[in-house]
Amino acid sequence: VSTRSPRSxxxxxxxxxxxxxxxxxxxxxxxxxxxxxxxxxAARLVDRLVNSDPGACxxxxxxxxxxxxxxxxxxxxxxxxxxxxxxxxxxWAAVPRRDATPRAVLVEGSPGWPGAPAAxxxxxR
Amino acid sequence: MEATMSGASLWVLGLLACTAIxxxxxxxxxxxxxxxxxxxATRRAELRLTGTVAAFAxxxxxxxxxxxxxxxxxxxxIAVALGVATLLIHPWLLVRWVAIPLxxxxxxxxxxxxxxxxxxxxxxxxxxxxxxLAIARKAEHDHEAAAWLRDRLRGAPLxxxxxxxxxxLAADAGDRDRARALIASLELLDPDLCPPxxxxxxQDWLIADDASDGRWxxxxxxxxxxxxxxxxxxxxxxxxxxxxxxxxxxxxxxxHRWLVAPRRIRTAPLLGRALVVRETEPELPRIDPRxxxxxxxxxxxxxxxxxxxxxxxxxSEPHVHERAVTRIERLGRAWDEAFAGFEMRRRIRERTNALxxxxxxxxxxxxxxxxxxxxxxxxxxxxxxxDLATAASPRSMLxxxxxxxxxxxxxxxxxxxxxxxxxxxxxxxxxxxDAWADILEVQARYGALVRIAQPDERRQAFAIVELELRQMxxxxxxxxxxxxxxxxxxxxLLLEAERVRDHESAAYHRHNIAxxx
Numbered sequence: 080v081s082t083r084s085p086r087s088x089x090x091x092x093x094x095x096x097x098x099x100x101x102x103x104x105x106x107x108x109x110x111x112x113x114x115x116x117x118x119x120x121a122a123r124l125v126d127r128l129v130n131s132d133p134g135a136c137x138x139x140x141x142x143x144x145x146x147x148x149x150x151x152x153x154x155x156x157x158x159x160x161x162x163x164x165x166x167x168x169x170x171w172a173a174v175p176r177r178d179a180t181p182r183a184v185l186v187e188g189s190p191g192w193p194g195a196p197a198a199x200x201x202x203x204r
Numbered sequence: 205m206e207a208t209m210s211g212a213s214l215w216v217l218g219l220l221a222c223t224a225i226x227x228x229x230x231x232x233x234x235x236x237x238x239x240x241x242x243x244x245a246t247r248r249a250e251l252r253l254t255g256t257v258a259a260f261a262x263x264x265x266x267x268x269x270x271x272x273x274x275x276x277x278x279x280x281x282i283a284v285a286l287g288v289a290t291l292l293i294h295p296w297l298l299v300r301w302v303a304i305p306l307x308x309x310x311x312x313x314x315x316x317x318x319x320x321x322x323x324x325x326x327x328x329x330x331x332x333x334x335x336x337l338a339i340a341r342k343a344e345h346d347h348e349a350a351a352w353l354r355d356r357l358r359g360a361p362l363x364x365x366x367x368x369x370x371x372x373l374a375a376d377a378g379d380r381d382r383a384r385a386l387i388a389s390l391e392l393l394d395p396d397l398c399p400p401x402x403x404x405x406x407q408d409w410l411i412a413d414d415a416s417d418g419r420w421x422x423x424x425x426x427x428x429x430x431x432x433x434x435x436x437x438x439x440x441x442x443x444x445x446x447x448x449x450x451x452x453x454x455x456x457x458x459x460h461r462w463l464v465a466p467r468r469i470r471t472a473p474l475l476g477r478a479l480v481v482r483e484t485e486p487e488l489p490r491i492d493p494r495x496x497x498x499x500x501x502x503x504x505x506x507x508x509x510x511x512x513x514x515x516x517x518x519x520s521e522p523h524v525h526e527r528a529v530t531r532i533e534r535l536g537r538a539w540d541e542a543f544a545g546f547e548m549r550r551r552i553r554e555r556t557n558a559l560x561x562x563x564x565x566x567x568x569x570x571x572x573x574x575x576x577x578x579x580x581x582x583x584x585x586x587x588x589x590x591d592l593a594t595a596a597s598p599r600s601m602l603x604x605x606x607x608x609x610x611x612x613x614x615x616x617x618x619x620x621x622x623x624x625x626x627x628x629x630x631x632x633x634x635x636x637x638d639a640w641a642d643i644l645e646v647q648a649r650y651g652a653l654v655r656i657a658q659p660d661e662r663r664q665a666f667a668i669v670e671l672e673l674r675q676m677x678x679x680x681x682x683x684x685x686x687x688x689x690x691x692x693x694x695x696x697l698l699l700e701a702e703r704v705r706d707h708e709s710a711a712y713h714r715h716n717i718a719x720x721x
Binding site: 093094095097098141142161162163165166167169170171173174189190191192193194195196197198199200201202 | 340341342343345376408409411412413415416417418419420434436440447448466467470471473474477508509512513515516518519520552555556559560561562563568571572575578579582583
């Protein structure tokens with residue numbers, strides 16, 4: 080969850096990754112899950128993902144469903160085994176997950192006009 | 205006999221006029237340096253005028269001679285020869301009405317190389333710009349012709365028309381960011397280095413780009429009453445003011461400008477759109493439900509739930525520009541309150557103790573603060589709300605975000621300076637356009653930095669930028685003989701030196717820009 084600097088990820092992504100890549104969300108676990116729960120759930124998910132279980136690759140996050148793979152699951156389990164990392168993940172996992180992407184907000188203001196270059200005699204975009 | 209005498213007199217007079225125009229000294233004390241750009245442009249214009257006068261004088265003499273001898277049949281060949289001579293002296297007539305409409309970039313370039321209006325101030329760049337205009341009319345981007353034109357530009361001195369040509373070619377190839385940066389950089393150049401037509405084309409392109417992306421407010425600010433603004437641009441300015449809701453009572457001006465502008469069929473959709481905009485009654489601001497539907501805040505949960513929920517809303521908001529100031533301000537305040545209170549710190553301390561980690565509760569809190577400040581920096585940068593962070597207290601989370609963003613942008617500036625420095629290495633083949641683009645990049649990153657910097661930080665950053673750009677200006681002047689570009693860099697440095705009150709630097713650059721370009 081933690082990032083070293085604002086540039087650790089592409090612009091606009093590092094902040095939202097705290098929610099989409101939160102280890103508790105990736106593992107589908109509550110924040111009070113024990114170390115044994117983490118171990119068991121990670122093993123179960125990796126097994127399902129290796130066997131191409133179609134339901135295993137999707138998980139819910141506070142910003143809607145995301146796709147996970149075995150590497151993500153193992154990384155999440157490793158992070159939760161580290162107590163210092165786990166504390167941070169617990170804080171960021173405070174908001175509930177959603178099983179659907181939030182409705183997009185309508186754009187305010189007037190849209191652009193793609194015919195503008197042609198009005199000056201140039202090729203349309 | 206009489207006709208022959210008068211013809212001879214006319215011929216001699218014409219010759220004398222040509223000789224006088226060519227031999228007269230340069231008219232202004234500003235042009236004492238014959239190598240200056242302005243002096244060269246003036247000389248080119250004079251020679252073109254000389255050629256025109258000579259051609260017409262010769263035509264008049266030949267016609268008089270033919271008529272005096274009763275050789276009426278010779279009048280037509282003389283008229284044709286005069287027409288050809290006129291086209292050779294002023295090839296723009298052919299370029300404008302034949303080569304560009306027929307989408308023939310090589311022909312447009314070759315004819316424009318003959319010189320003359322409208323590229324007197326930049327004949328090399330103007331020729332490439334003529335070719336770029338022909339390419340811009342093609343249905344598909346012509347990679348081969350574009351590469352050929354770029355090669356022509358590479359070896360030529362870089363002036364206004366060349367910069368616009370490079371911008372149009374970049375836009376045509378799909379690189380709009382580079383195109384915008386290059387074309388907008390025309391504002392930095394001395395007006396004498398840029399043909400007025402190139403300036404007008406640059407403004408047209410920027411307006412078309414803004415209109416494509418819906419930046420109507422930006423177009424609305426166009427100074428459309430100034431000379432040199434194209435008729436289409438004038439029409440766009442009025443239409444944009446109506447669409448942006450800045451000026452609703454302008455139907456007459458709108459229709460008039462549409463009528464006098466070319467390509468009325470193509471601009472008709474914009475006319476229709478601008479006409480249907482009605483003056484709206486002022487209404488009370490409506491409360492945005494998204495601002496009151498904050499998930500967590502009112503249920504008395506753990507202290508960190510509110511800031512985390514607001515954090516989620518701010519980071520996952522699809523259109524961060526809307527309501528960004530309110531949203532980020534509220535988020536920063538929520539984090540400040542959470543970090544200032546005991547509940548969240550107590551919770552983190554209890555959890556770190558329970559999990560028996562290496563870090564203490566205070567260290568875990570500090571790490572959380574750092575992560576939050578980085579995220580806030582990202583949100584501020586993304587939504588363009590730097591003013592909010594700059595005004596925040598240095599101890600608040602938004603203040604910390606400002607510091608994080610400042611560090612990041614200072615790194616960007618240094619990185620751009622290093623790139624520009626590499627360009628000056630002797631092993632590099634001097635590419636004027638690339639060097640100019642490097643300078644624009646440094647200036648753009650510095651511009652982003654000053655939006656977030658405190659006055660003393662701005663002075664420090666300027667010292668770094670000035671050190672690099674000063675050398676770039678000297679390199680342009682001494683090694684590349686690009687006086688105009690060197691002057692543009694020095695002018696920018698002078699303005700900034702005065703803003704940060706660096707008097708020594710300002711004096712140095714003031715001296716430099718006094719040199720004739």
